[in-house]
Amino acid sequence: MAVRATGNAGHWSWYFQRVTGIALVLTLAAHFAVNHFMRPPEAGGADWAGSLYHAAVLRLSNPLYKGFELTFLMLATYHACNGLWAIGRDVVTRPLARTALFMLIVLAGFALAVVGWTAILPIDQDWLARGAAATQ
Amino acid sequence: MFLRYKWETGMLAWAMHRLTGVAVTFYLFLHVYTMTKLHDGEAAYNTAVSAFSQPMWKAAEALLFGAVLYHAVNGVRIVLVDFFGAARQQRRLFWGMMGASAAAFVLGSWLIISHAVH
Ligand code: HEM
Ligand code: HEM
Numbered sequence: 001m002a003v004r005a006t007g008n009a010g011h012w013s014w015y016f017q018r019v020t021g022i023a024l025v026l027t028l029a030a031h032f033a034v035n036h037f038m039r040p041p042e043a044g045g046a047d048w049a050g051s052l053y054h055a056a057v058l059r060l061s062n063p064l065y066k067g068f069e070l071t072f073l074m075l076a077t078y079h080a081c082n083g084l085w086a087i088g089r090d091v092v093t094r095p096l097a098r099t100a101l102f103m104l105i106v107l108a109g110f111a112l113a114v115v116g117w118t119a120i121l122p123i124d125q126d127w128l129a130r131g132a133a134a135t136q
Numbered sequence: 137m138f139l140r141y142k143w144e145t146g147m148l149a150w151a152m153h154r155l156t157g158v159a160v161t162f163y164l165f166l167h168v169y170t171m172t173k174l175h176d177g178e179a180a181y182n183t184a185v186s187a188f189s190q191p192m193w194k195a196a197e198a199l200l201f202g203a204v205l206y207h208a209v210n211g212v213r214i215v216l217v218d219f220f221g222a223a224r225q226q227r228r229l230f231w232g233m234m235g236a237s238a239a240a241f242v243l244g245s246w247l248i249i250s251h252a253v254h
Pocket of ligand 1 (some may be wrong): 017018020021024025028029076077080082083084086087153154156158159160161166204207208209210212214215
């Protein structure tokens with residue numbers, strides 16, 4: 001197999017896997033810190049014991065935080081799919097099967113991104129009342 | 137003898153990196169799907185995520201934490217070796233980082249299981 005240092009799709013795949021990996025260290029640490037150690041300040045700070053729905057809606061109605069979660073989603077989606085494809089290239093050798101697998105991974109990645117965006121993009125403070133109403 | 141030992145450590149590190157990468161990817165899909173429950177109202181979402189406070193899920197959460205931690209630490213190690221020429225210190229780097237993450241794993245799991253954290 002010819003391996004070139006530059007101008008090779010595999011090289012970029014290798015490079016971006018490292019760059020997104022490092023970015024994910026930061027975003028994952030922030031995600032864990034927020035979701036495990038903090039409560040939304042609007043809800044009274046650390047010792048607030050309200051519903052998880054409440055907490056998530058309050059956090060996500062902040063556009064900056066929402067933007068952060070969506071960036072994190074895109075990084076994780078890319079890194080996970082690129083990683084799966086790296087494994088696929090190792091394991092699957094038949095050209096047709098490889099192409100099929102590649103398409104499957106790309107499709108799964110798109111599906112993940114679409115589901116992730118539609119899940120949290122429309123959320124704002126109105127969802128507090130809306131969510132409670134949906135329950136009744 | 138030494139060379140062989142080194143190779144086996146590297147092999148194990150690589151296999152675990154793959155395994156944890158796939159496991160966390162699997163979780164990511166489930167996790168993002170769970171977030172669609174935000175659209176079904178407060179009760180539906182709370183039910184969906186409170187499954188995670190059951191004792192069995194606490195253990196699963198500790199495992200998830202361990203998988204993410206290993207993958208992150210080993211990933212950083214790979215980047216240090218690839219980009220910053222840390223190849224010479226490979227073995228010390230590996231065991232140093234594994235020691236640190238084992239300690240972090242014990243502490244983090246204890247926090248998760250003891251409910252100290254949410
Ligand atoms: C926490 C920060 C992370 C870092 C520093 C990191 C780093 C890396 C690196 C450097 C590789 C390339 C390994 C190689 O070429 O041998 C890799 C592979 C991979 N990562 Fe990550 N990663 C992180 C988070 C994640 C997350 C959140 C997921 C899943 C959603 C994930 C899934 C994968 C997969 C499936 C592979 C392919 C494994 C392979 O090629 O053997 N990683 N990661
Ligand atoms: C057990 C630990 C975790 C908890 C408690 C948790 C909790 C949450 C919560 C509550 C949300 C909704 C948004 C918010 O309120 O911030 C969320 C979103 C998200 N989480 Fe996690 N999470 C955990 C681990 C992870 C891991 C390991 C990953 C990466 C592989 C991840 C990736 C994401 C992504 C990408 C979103 C945005 C989803 C979307 O766009 O629809 N989470 N998480």
